[in-house]
Amino acid sequence: MSRVPILFSNLPNEILEIICSSLNVKEERNLGLLFQNVEHLRKKNMMTQLTQVLNSSEAAMFHHLLRCIIENEKTGLAILQNEHCKNILITQKPKSLPHWILSIGECQPHLLEFIMEDEDYRNSLTKVETDYLITNYEKLLSPGLSAKINEELTHKKDFHFEEVLFDEDEEKEINPFGPLP
Secondary structure, X not given: OOOXXXXXXXXXXXXXXHHHHHOOOOOOOOOOOOOOOHHHHHHHHHHHHHHHXXXXXXXXXXXXXXXXXXHOHHHHHHHHHOHHHHHHHHHOOOOOOOOHHHHHHHHOXXXXXXHHHOHHHHHOOOHHHHHHHHHHHHHHOOHHXXXXXXXXXXXXXXXXXXXXXXXXXXXXXXXXXOOOO
């Protein structure tokens, strides 16, 4: 558990409590009022338990983090800034659903500027998804960031979109009636 301080030591106790509560992480022991440094011990205990949840191999981990982001803007920003959580959000996202950042635009629009400033989050979006966010939420972004993203859009090739439209082998598998005349 040597990674615990690195992952969550920068988060305030109230954020840790909200995250733990949302993930149904309960304190394993009652620390009581006997200790002089109860707050420090509670934080260490919460960080340890939260790290255990995040290190689990459960597929629901992504959904728990997303739920925490959607429920509370302050918690959401703390999660988005954490490198370990960021890795989970980018690598564990369901491929068959629209990108989770689109739902953040609806539920926590004030987090979009931070998300769009981060190159890793921005690059996880397809061209179509990025265009949608710029079209619908441009007023929430700084003019400089909007210009930068629009410039990137002109050079971004959306491979996923093209594969879906132009993959003839995939079309044969999908179309059980044979090739179109």
